[in-house]
Amino acid sequence: MSGVRRQRGVGQKSESPLPPAPPCVSFAEFFLTDGNSDLFGNPIGTPKAPQSPSGRATPSKTPERASIVRRMAEAGLTRRQIAQEAGIAESTLYQHYFSEMGGRAGCPGRRAHVPTNAQRSFVSSRATAGATAQTIAIEMGLSAPTVRKHYRDELNRAHGGV
Structure with missing residues (x-):
């Protein structure tokens, strides 16, 4: 009974022939389209661009x-x-x-604050008038730690320090 398929129905038995077998193809013929490219059309033997784990091509720095x-x-x-x-x-x-x-290698972030003479005299006059480092920082658009770091001498002189 090889080559014959039986279909079972309600109360009847019938035999029908199997469809013809597809022609035999070799492995290379199945996976290669023209012998020079793969199934997706990519050339065989040419290296692909390196890819990241996400599958995107990784740009190489040259x-x-x-x-x-x-x-x-x-x-x-x-x-x-x-x-x-x-x-x-x-x-x-x-x-x-x-x-x-234009960034500094190994030091990402903002550029360092470099005080000018005009800024130093402003901090000195404001500190002598009794303003706190926080108030001066707000007036200059800086953070209080930046004012304390870069204007330490001016703040100390104004508040009776050496």
Whole structure:
């Protein structure tokens, strides 16, 4: 009874022939479309771009790209514009090209506060008038710890210190 399929119905038995078997194909013919590309059309034997665990292509930092980013940053383009021009996310740009964009290597964040002589005299006069470091900080648009750190001498002189 090989090659015959039986169908069972209510109270009847019938036999019908099996559909013809598909033609035999080799493994290579099944998985290769033209012999030079895989099932998805990717060329066989060519390396793919490296990918992150999320499956996205990881941009590799090259000296050429670094110099391009540096030139765009010097021209005054924003991070968003540079990222769009380079075809990468802003976070990737910041992570890989921070120093090229004018940042200090290893020291992300705000630039350090550098007091001017005019600011020193302002702090000295306000502290002599009895203002606290917190009040002076608010007036200068700084934090109180920044005022205490950079204007320690002016604050001490005004409050009777050495």
